[in-house]
Amino acid sequence: WSAVQIEEAHAVADKLGLIPPVSDQCQYHAFHRERLEKEYKPLYERYGYGTTIWSPLASGLLTGKYNDGVPEGSRLAVHKDMAHRLTSEEGKANIAKVRELTKLAESALGTSVTVLALAWAAKNPHVSTVILGATKPEQLHENLKALDFVDKITPEIEEKIEAILNNKPKPEETFGRL
Numbered sequence: 001w002s003a004v005q006i007e008e009a010h011a012v013a014d015k016l017g018l019i020p021p022v023s024d025q026c027q028y029h030a031f032h033r034e035r036l037e038k039e040y041k042p043l044y045e046r047y048g049y050g051t052t053i054w055s056p057l058a059s060g061l062l063t064g065k066y067n068d069g070v071p072e073g074s075r076l077a078v079h080k081d082m083a084h085r086l087t088s089e090e091g092k093a094n095i096a097k098v099r100e101l102t103k104l105a106e107s108a109l110g111t112s113v114t115v116l117a118l119a120w121a122a123k124n125p126h127v128s129t130v131i132l133g134a135t136k137p138e139q140l141h142e143n144l145k146a147l148d149f150v151d152k153i154t155p156e157i158e159e160k161i162e163a164i165l166n167n168k169p170k171p172e173e174t175f176g177r178l
Helices: 003-016 034-039 041-047 058-063 089-109 113-123 137-148 155-165
Strands: 023-027 050-054 127-130
Touching: 003 041, 023 034, 034 041, 058 089, 058 113, 089 113, 089 155, 113 127, 113 137, 113 155
Parallel strands: 023 050, 050 127
Antiparallel strands: none
């Protein structure tokens, strides 16, 4: 739902004495940040709203497996209609960012870009739950390592991540209003 729809649901619930929405499930990862970090921000502040996120690895892009093309048997090899995500200008720029994030994960934390991306997403105070998707047990084991790295995403590491991503949503203009 959009933030406006959630606000409307709160108003209806309040009017009818019902329980209002308490959480949402939205897409959130390093390349898809607007809804969670900007649109829903007032909901977190006003209602203590929670969010369960899906696709924290951007359909595998944030695992680094597409850095050198499309591996056989991968999601983008099977679903060719999604392959444009890699060949567009935005896709190429994102792959370059994943390569830089990979270097950061390895050099600063001694881990994979997968773990870095999941820990970064889980570190957001408005993320209540991270939905993981794995096709192999090894992927699940790798994903779960992120739990050990959430606290290692320090302000310094966050700053380096932001410098690579360069896509932090801009706050709404208030024009002097509160």
